[in-house]
Amino acid sequence: MKALDVPCPDWLLERLQHQGQRVPFSTFMEWALHDPDHGAYGTGQLHVGTAGDFVTSPSLGDDFAGLLIHQLIDWLDTLAARHPGALLSIVDVGPGEADLIAQLIPLLEASAAEWLSRLECVLVEINPGMQLRQRERLLSVGNIPCRWCSLQELAAEPVKGILLAHELLDALPVERLILRSGSLRRQMVTLTTFEASVPLLTWDDDPLPQTLQDQIDEQADRDGLELPPSGALEGWATEWHHSVEPWMKEAFAAMTDGMLLVVDYALESRRYYAPRRADGTLVAYKRQQSSTDVLRDAGSQDITAHLCLESLVGAASEAGWILDGHCRQGEALLALGLAERLTALQQLPGDRLAQALRRREALLRLVDPSCLGELRWFAFHRFVPTSAEQTDLNSRFLREPT
Numbered sequence: 378m379k380a381l382d383v384p385c386p387d388w389l390l391e392r393l394q395h396q397g398q399r400v401p402f403s404t405f406m407e408w409a410l411h412d413p414d415h416g417a418y419g420t421g422q423l424h425v426g427t428a429g430d431f432v433t434s435p436s437l438g439d440d441f442a443g444l445l446i447h448q449l450i451d452w453l454d455t456l457a458a459r460h461p462g463a464l465l466s467i468v469d470v471g472p473g474e475a476d477l478i479a480q481l482i483p484l485l486e487a488s489a490a491e492w493l494s495r496l497e498c499v500l501v502e503i504n505p506g507m508q509l510r511q512r513e514r515l516l517s518v519g520n521i522p523c524r525w526c527s528l529q530e531l532a533a534e535p536v537k538g539i540l541l542a543h544e545l546l547d548a549l550p551v552e553r554l555i556l557r558s559g560s561l562r563r564q565m566v567t568l569t570t571f572e573a574s575v576p577l578l579t580w581d582d583d584p585l586p587q588t589l590q591d592q593i594d595e596q597a598d599r600d601g602l603e604l605p606p607s608g609a610l611e612g613w614a615t616e617w618h619h620s621v622e623p624w625m626k627e628a629f630a631a632m633t634d635g636m637l638l639v640v641d642y643a644l645e646s647r648r649y650y651a652p653r654r655a656d657g658t659l660v661a662y663k664r665q666q667s668s669t670d671v672l673r674d675a676g677s678q679d680i681t682a683h684l685c686l687e688s689l690v691g692a693a694s695e696a697g698w699i700l701d702g703h704c705r706q707g708e709a710l711l712a713l714g715l716a717e718r719l720t721a722l723q724q725l726p727g728d729r730l731a732q733a734l735r736r737r738e739a740l741l742r743l744v745d746p747s748c749l750g751e752l753r754w755f756a757f758h759r760f761v762p763t764s765a766e767q768t769d770l771n772s773r774f775l776r777e778p779t
């Protein structure tokens with residue numbers, strides 16, 4: 378992380394002055410992203426897509442949804458067989474521009490399945506600015522009913538269905554940890570002033586609060602993490618996803634029966650907490666540019682951190698989710714028909730050459746290991762199969778492509 382001090386915007390100055398001039402990085406990240414009046418998502422000023430601040434798989438076009446739909450239909454078939462006549466829900470948590478739901482609705486409608494008339498889409502979005510755009514985007518898309526609500530509201534009336542968390546968990550606030558004289562400390566964001574009395578933001582650190590230390594010890598033990606890793610040097614820093622486990626519990630409570638698909642950037646713990654990864658995985662995005670200067674422009678850039686794979690699976694199973702399996706996005710999309718899609722593009726007539734080339738480029742970006750191909754897919758479920766036939770949960774994306 379750049380050590381340079383950066384100017385503090387006025388709105389943040391006020392917040393920090395109320396908090397004794399300094400807050401943990403997790404609080405800074407929460408404000409910078411989700412403050413309803415000034416946060417990058419809170420106000421809706423961040424835009425997902427090629428003309429926006431950063432891209433995600435659905436924002437590149439319809440082909441991602443066109444592949445994912447095969448998996449969703451298999452799971453919906455499984456759930457419909459388990460619950461004849463019951464309402465089934467596709468819940469998208471953190472829908473961004475609502476691209477994925479907008480693309481899935483016509484595909485679901487075209488499936489003509491027997492469960493179609495009892496299907497709904499639920500969007501869970503905590504940021505009013507983003508929700509506004511999602512409502513506009515879905516105004517004239519298809520006939521499957523859509524509603525917005527919180528995970529807490531769903532917990533009061535839990536649904537059966539599929540919960541999607543596509544590039545959501547990497548946007549949850551993280552704690553930043555730093556190694557000083559052999560011990561981990563919590564990184565703080567501090568207000569400071571220079572000669573011209575310009576308020577600036579800078580990093581410093583505090584001892585770990587006991588609750589955080591206990592959580593780290595407990596989860597490191599449970600998930601087999603070596604934190605800090607032996608060989609890490611003075612100043613080695615990393616992230617700690619303290620909010621993933623509570624989120625997994627909320628998601629679990631939102632459903633009585635169904636699947637959870639998490640698609641996100643994740644690294645195995647030996648890579649995440651490697652001594653040579655001395656500055657963690659935090660990155661900021663704005664207008665398609667990435668930067669490690671995460672304190673700059675608070676409220677107008679995205680801030681994200683990769684997940685630790687074992688910690689994610691550990692948090693999910695602690696919450697009650699049963700892991701079906703996980704793989705890289707490239708493997709998942711190949712199993713769902715990516716190669717066939719690429720081949721089919723070659724059959725498009727000459728007058729659609731430009732479209733074929735655009736879609737080909739988008740499909741290749743989805744699996745490019747230096748870009749979206751780095752994403753991991755995790756399937757979890759929260760039901761106990763009741764018969765031998767139901768032990769196959771129909772997770773087609775986890776099968777070897779034929």
Ligand SMILES: C[S@@+](CC[C@H](N)C(=O)[O-])C[C@H]1O[C@@H](n2cnc3c(N)ncnc32)[C@H](O)[C@@H]1O
Nearest residue numbers: 418433471472473501502503504507543544548
């Ligand atoms: C990186 S964008 C992902 C958008 C979309 N899923 C996609 O892949 O195109 C993160 C989205 O999650 C929303 N978000 C962040 N934290 C959330 C939370 N705790 N619950 C619900 N939505 C959240 C943001 O406002 C934004 O819409």
